[in-house]
Structure formats: C-alpha cells, structure tokens
Amino acid sequence: MARHKPTAEGGYPRGEETRARLIDAAVRVFGEKGYDAASTREIASVAGLNAPALQYYFDNKEGVYLACVEHMIERLWEQVGPAVAEAEAVFDGTLASDAERIEALLEIFSGMLGLIQDGPESLRWREFMSRQQAGQCPPSAHALMKEGFKVRIGRVIRGLVANLTGYPPDDERTVLHGFALFAQVVAFRVQRHSLLDSLGWDGVDAERLARVRAVLLAHVRAALEGLVRARDAGV
Template sequence: MARHKPTTEGGYQRGEDTRERLIHAAMQVFGQKGFDAASTRDIAATAGANAPALQYYFGNKEGLYLACVEHIIERLWAQLDAPAQCAEAALANPAASDAERIEAVLGILSQVLALIEDRPGAAAWREFMSRQQAGQCPPSAHGLMNERFKLRLARVIRGLVAQLTGRAVDDELTILHAHTVFTQVVAFRVQRQSLLESLGWDSVDAARMEKVRALALTHVRFALEGLVRQRGAA
C-alpha cells in the first residue's frame, strides 16, 4: 500500500499528488488493456511520473492494481454506506414492516443504479471494472472487492429478502431471489452501452438517470411485493 516518507509538508503533498496521478492513470490503462497487457512504463508515462515512483508507492503492478480497487471501493461506499446502514438497521429491527424492508432494499439499489450516470472520471472506472469482471485482473483483486464491498451488500439484501419471503437466509430460493433482485439493477451498468444504443442516447445525464431509476425500482418493488404476497398465501 502507500508509503509516506517525505519529511516536509510540501514533499508530502507532492507525494500524495504523484500517488493519485498514478492511480488515475493506472485505472485508465488497466481499463484499456487489462491487467496482463498493461505495462508499468505506460502507466507511469500516462501519469507523467517515472517508473521508480510507481515502485516506491505501490511495490509492483499488482500493488498498483489493488490500490485502484481500493480507490473504487472508497468511491462506492461514499454513495452506498448511508443506504446500507439504513438497510442494516431495518434488518436488525424485528418490528420493521414489510414496506420498510422493501424501501431499505430499494435505497441500496437506487444508489447502485446511479453508477451508470455520466460523471467526471466515470468512464475510466467503468472500463476498469468491466475488465475485472471479465477476469482480466489478479485473483487478489476479486478477494479484495468481495471482502471490502460485495459481502456486506449481499448479506443485508439477502437478509431482508429472507424476512420478506419468510424463508431461511441460507435457503436456496432466498439466495436466488436476492441475486435476481440485485442483478436486475446491475444489468443496467453491465449492459450500459447496449442501453444507450437501443435508446439512441449518447450519454446518461441526470434526467435520463432518473428515468432509468424510476422504472427499474418500480420493477424491483413489484417483485418484492410479490414475494410478500406469496409468503402470505403460503
């Protein structure tokens, strides 16, 4: 991970700036080429830094890749931590209503959907994550993303779905329902380019984002309410 050795405040700040430039350059190059094809020379040149600086801050190419994953995780939690905490509170509250549990799930999914909106730097991290999900990354990156991000979301969504269905949290149908609910919204990110082409859009601005969000969350709401009705019928 990062090393902070400069002895003066100015040196420390320059070091942090260099480290940030390397991370952003690495996300761009890894996204364009994948982990194996990307070279530390290309990354350093894109960042306007030298190769020894990359080794100093990250050790090697894998260390830099993991720093990119950490950067993305921090960005994801900046959007998702608050709704995740609300969902965890609903999950832990035995008196929560089905409506509150459904809203808790939708609160998380709403922010996941927001990731398809075009914002500064979004294209680079989307390409980076697409490469990672295609397996073009070191195995350690999958472990880091699972441990630091995916497991928490999966745990709370599955727990709420279990409460809505009346099934055990480790029941196969609970797992399948939770996975289906989550992938309904993730599909908008994975298939983002196909969506743009189908709609004739050149980008996803805030207004288009809200249109997608409203439609997708309506579908999920209907699905969750349907699970509650099935539980009642049973």
C-alpha cells in the same frame, strides 16, 4: 499496496496528489488493456512519472491494481453507504414492516444505479469495473472486493430478502432471489451501450438517470411485493 517511505530514502516527492495521479493513470490503462497487458512503465508514463516512481508508491503492478480497487470500493460506499447503513438498521430491527424492508432495498438499488450516470471519470471507471468483474485481475483483487464491499452489502440484501420470503438467509432460494434482484441493477451498467443505442441517447445525464431509476425501481418493487404475496400464501 502502497508503501510509505521517507522522501529521503526513495528520492521521490511524497504526497497524495502524486499517488492519486498514479491511481488515475492505472485505472485508465487497466481499463483499456486489462491487467495482463498493462505495464507499470506505461502507467507511470501516463501519470507523467517514471517507473521507479510507481514502484516507490506501490511496489509493483499488483500493488497499484489493488490501490485502484481500494479507491473503487471507497467510491461504491460513497454511493450506497448511507442506504446500506439504514437498511442494516431495518434488517436488525425486530419490528420492521415489509414496506420498510422493501423501501430499504430500493434505496440500495437506487444508489447503485447512480453509477451509470456520466461524469468526468465515469468512462474510465466503468471500463475498469467491467474488466474486474470479467476476471481480468489478480486473485487478490477479488478477495479485496469481497471483503471490502460484497460481504457487507450481500449480508443486508440477503437478510432483507429472507424477511420478505420467509426463507433462511443462507437458503439457496434467498441467495438466488437476492442475486436476481441485484443483477437487474448491474445489467444497466454492464449493458449501458446497448441501453444508449436502444433509446437513441448519447449519454446519461441526471434527468435521464431519473427516468431509468423510476422504471427499474418499479420493476424491483413489483418483484419484492410478489415475494411477500407468495410468502403469505405459503407458496
């Protein structure tokens, strides 16, 4: 993780700007090369600094990687945090209707889908996230992502799916349904290049994202409403 020493001790200028430059450079290098092939020297060079400067802020390569993951978690919560908070209120409410539960889930998935839209840093972060999900990272990064993001969002998704199916939250069928629904959203990011190629698009702007979102949410809504019908029919 990052270290915070007085400037006089390490001889390097402190500041969030320098730290942010190192994280930005690390995301780029890790995304392009993967964790094992990346070096702290190259990361520091891309940031316009020297290797000792990186070690002053992060100690080592694992430290800077975990800082990247922490930043990624912050970005994810910016994207879906409000929707998750509202969904938690619906999940914890005893009088919520099936329609409210479905809308709460759709809001979460809608927020996650926003990650496919093009932006100034979107390509670097997509490459970094793809390698992270492929396991090209230290084990500590998986633990950090799990505790910092997956546990909370997984709890609310499984809880709402359990309400809609009638199965317990920890039932294997609940977990599989939740995973299948979430995978539909993730597929649009993981298979983004295939999506662009199939549609003849050169990128995803706000207008195109809206069209993708409308189709995806229609699919997810149909699946959720189908689960409710199956529950009511005792299937």
